[in-house]
Amino acid sequence: MxxxxxxxxxxxxxxxxxxxxxxxxxxxxxxNLSNSKAATIEKVKQITNKEITFYHMDMTDELVNTIFSNHNIDGVIHFAGLKSVGESAxxxxxxxxxxxxxxxxxAKACQKFNVNRFVFSSSATVYGDNKVPFVETYDLLPTTNPYGETKAMSERILTDIAMANPAFSVSLLRYFNPVGAHESGLIGEAPNGIPNNLMPYITQVAKRKLEKLRVFGNDYITMDGTGVRDYxxxxxxxxxxxxxxxxxxEGVHIYNLGTGQGTSVLELIKAFEEANGIEVPYEIVDRRPGDIASCFADTSKARQELGWIVKRDITEMCRDAWRFEKNYK
Ligand SMILES: NC(=O)c1ccc[n+]([C@@H]2O[C@H](COP(=O)([O-])OP(=O)(O)OC[C@H]3O[C@@H](n4cnc5c(N)ncnc54)[C@H](O)[C@@H]3O)[C@@H](O)[C@H]2O)c1
Structure with a gap:
């Protein structure tokens, strides 16, 4: 396709x-390269030895219609978006x-050009502070931040379009905490400024770019008091x-993409140290507003309906994240 x-x-x-x-x-x-570099596309070509057509374009601009005119598009995966919870506030x-x-x-371009396959990047944030593990059938709770609301609203918009147009097929993918990098070490997570997410923070401390990791709270009701996430x-x-x-x-399908395993902050630090033989100094600081204690997925629906299972464990996540960070200039 x-x-x-x-x-x-x-x-x-x-x-x-x-x-x-x-x-x-x-x-x-x-x-639009607002949070990325064109060089990454070159690296993807290098890894796969395949071609990619690239448009430097903003997805809020109706100029995107030209892409649909130029290519016979069969489906869209819509990742473009701003993603920092803190910045969104x-x-x-x-x-x-x-x-x-x-x-x-x-979505409008899809309707105009009769493109009926749409995959959307949603987030576990839409579950709010629900009971874990999160199941796709849960009623969504308020997310406490504008970023999460944009995901919940986009889900609603796409669902309403599918209700009105039965040929439109939508997959709403609720991601948990993606970490690591391609095993080549050529592409990975390279946030601008101080990272918001734990793994790039750990790798930057390991590289001595940052002095120590700040662990936000150790008084949550979890196995060791630190926040639990599904990496x-x-x-x-x-x-x-x-x-x-x-x-x-046809229709709307919602899937959790996670592993179903919760890992605490302290467990992830330990796994990283063991996988890579590097110490990660850290200090415990106050909780961060808006953080919840535990977030992990019930993954049975994706396994049953998509036949999709995760193949890589926490050690590979830590090893691949570090390989990328070491290479990254
Ligand atoms: N990384 C996570 O932990 C996570 C978790 C859940 C959901 N998501 C969602 O997955 C998607 C991808 O996340 P990511 O981690 O790869 O983020 P990212 O910032 O690395 O990638 C988003 C890309 O979209 C581009 N972009 C942003 N606004 C655009 C616009 N208006 N027009 C064109 N391009 C635009 C950016 O330049 C960037 O290349 C986002 O929608 C994000 O909200 C991410």
Missing amino acids: NILVTGGAGYIGSHTCVALLEAGHTVIVAD EKPLDYYYNNIVSTMVI IHIMDLAEGHVAALNNLT
Whole structure:
């Protein structure tokens, strides 16, 4: 299939491009490079030895219609979006505008050009502080931040479009915590500034770019008091997109993409130290507003309906994340 990957130069998008190309699909990437570099596309080509057509374009601009005119698009994976929970509280309008308008512009182009396969990057954030493990059938709770609201709203918009147009097939993928990098070490997670996510923070401390890791709270009701998350290897997540696309049928389908295993912050630090033989100094600081104690997935639906299972464990996540960080300039 010819797949338009919006935000395909970003962290999850670039790894998904690798998985799509390896599965035999043709990939067209559109990205405004607000949080990524064009060089990443070159690295994806190098890894796969395949071509990618790249459009430097903003997905809130109706110019995206030209992509649909130029290519016979069979499906869209819509990654393009702003993703920092903290920043979304400071710049709500930027988040609502970018994330909601881009979803509407792409969905409108799909309708115009009769493209009926749509895969959307949602997030476990939409579950709010629900009881773990999170199940797709849960009623969604308020997410306490504008970023999470943009994901919940985009899910609603796409669901309403599918209700009105039964041919439209939508897969809403709720990601848990993607970490690690492609095993080549050529692509990975390279956030600007101080990382918001734990794994890039750990790798930057390991590289001595940052002095020590700040662990936000050790008084949660969890096995060791630190927050528990469901870390998933980025290539397993990428392969989940291929499975979702290949199994897409009419209507709206929601899938958790996680491992189903919760790992605490202290456990992840230990796993990283053991996998790579490097010490990661840390200090315990106050809880961060908006963080919940535990977040992990019930993954049975994705396993049963998509035949998708994760293949990589926490040691591989830590090893691959470190390999990328060491190489990254
Ligand atoms: N990384 C996570 O932990 C996580 C978890 C759940 C959901 N998600 C969602 O998955 C998607 C991809 O996340 P990521 O971690 O790869 O982030 P990323 O920032 O690395 O990738 C997003 C890409 O979209 C591009 N982009 C942003 N707005 C755009 C616009 N208007 N037009 C064109 N391109 C635009 C950026 O330049 C970037 O390349 C996002 O929608 C994010 O909200 C991420």
